[in-house]
Amino acid sequence: xxxxxxxxxxxxxxxxxxxxxxxxxxxxxxxxxxxxxxxxxxxxxxxxxxxxxxxxxxxxxxxxxxxxxxxxxxxxxxxxxxxxxxxxxxxxxxxxxxxxxxxxxxxxxxxxxxxxxxxxxxxxxxx
Numbered sequence: 001x002x003x004x005x006x007x008x009x010x011x012x013x014x015x016x017x018x019x020x021x022x023x024x025x026x027x028x029x030x031x032x033x034x035x036x037x038x039x040x041x042x043x044x045x046x047x048x049x050x051x052x053x054x055x056x057x058x059x060x061x062x063x064x065x066x067x068x069x070x071x072x073x074x075x076x077x078x079x080x081x082x083x084x085x086x087x088x089x090x091x092x093x094x095x096x097x098x099x100x101x102x103x104x105x106x107x108x109x110x111x112x113x114x115x116x117x118x119x120x121x122x123x124x125x126x127x
Contacts, residue, residue: 002066004127005073008117009062012080015110016055024048051087058083062118078122084115 028048031041058080065076088111095105102108120127 002126004117004121004125005062005066005077007127008077008080008114008121009059009066011110011114011117012055012059012062015114016052016059018110019055020052024052054083074122074124077118081115081118081122084111084118088112088115 028045031044034041061076062080065072088108091105091107091111092102095102095108098104
């Protein structure tokens with residue numbers, strides 16, 4: 001029984017849940033209360049909810065790839081690995097460039113392990 005792909009799907013689902021249910025209440029309300037142009041707030045909300053949807057679709061895609069098997073079990077994890085490296089890299093660069101410390105934006109600590117799990121599966125590793 002393969003565990004790597006469903007494990008990656010559960011991990012990705014956990015990232016999506018933390019983003020939506022922990023990060024959302026911490027990030028969105030203060031911005032919504034701030035005296036900032038409403039277009040800036042709406043743009044931020046669009047980005048926030050777009051990332052939420054992307055994270056959810058990453059988890060769903062990995063789960064469906066596990067159920068489908070075949071090429072999907074290689075291609076989907078490869079795409080999720082690439083996206084995870086990109087998102088993790090953005091978080092890492094922002095943490096360092098804006099705050100001078102990598103853990104100021106700790107999202108990369110979740111995205112890079114997900115990228116590794118997915119890259120292993122995309123490379124044909126089955127555990």
